[in-house]
Amino acid sequence: MANNTSTSKGKWRNLSKYACRIFFILIVLQVPLFRVQCRSGVCKTPIEVTSSQLIASEVFPLPVVKGLLYPGAIVNGLITNMTVPSWNNLLSIYNLTDIKEASAVADLQRLEVLAGSYFCVAGSLIGLIKPGRMSMFGILLVIWGLVKEGILGKPVNTDPSKAAFVYPTMLIALLSAFLSVKYDLKKAARSLPAQPVAMPLKSSSKSKLK
Known part of the structure; x- marks a missing residue:
């Protein structure tokens, strides 16, 4: 029985590792997940959304941002x-020169997609070292932002070529983000507060003796 339990635990651990790697490949190699209007024009991956903001705000050095873009640029x-593609022409390829x-209006109108893209990129990198919930939280934020724009029509977009669109690969990203989270049932059970045991009142026991 113990061997079966340990085997099942090992399978679940390996599943989370494989899910993290799949999510990493989807994000870093820039597999198109959605289509949304962004600061650089039209973005189809979380890295494109994140890179446009990082370069505009100068939070990270330019070589770091280009390092994020280059693996996907090679594959594409x-x-x-x-x-x-050439390293020097990388910014012109992504319209980031x-x-x-x-204008930052497009990104400010889609804060959920922007914040979710940040979490997706960071979660894909951190997940290779230690799986966590950052990837799942990021992909849910992106989906909510796209759903809000598609269903509620906010912000209003009159150009069909720039309208929000979700690719089927988003489902793979969502599943891999959920499966990358480690669930420790024993740890969760230990963290639950202990239920107090009901004890009979002394007055009631005395009355019964009388």
Whole structure:
């Protein structure tokens, strides 16, 4: 019985590791998950949304942001025209050369997608070291932002080519984000408060003796 329990635990641990790796590949290799209007034009991945904000705000050095973009740019370049993009032309490929002068209205109207993209990128990197809930929280924020725009129509978009759209790969990202979370049932049970045991009142026991 103990062997079966340990085997099942090992499977669940491996499942969370594999889910973290799948989510990492989806995010870092920039597999299109959605389509939404952003500061650089139209963004299809959390890294594109995050990079446009990081470059405009100058929070991180430019080589760090380009390092996030480069793996996906290589994959996209090999798929489209079998060429590896140049490191120096990376910003022009993603329309990020004049991002500081671009209007930030599109991003401010989609704060859920912006914040969720930040969490997705950070969660994909941290998840390789220690699985957590950051990826799940980020993907849920992105989905809520897209649902709010698609159903509630906020913000209003009259251009169909820039309207919010969700790709089927979003389902894979959602499942991998949920499965990357480790659930320790024993730890959760130990953290529950102990239920007090009801004791008979002394007065009632005395009355019974009389």
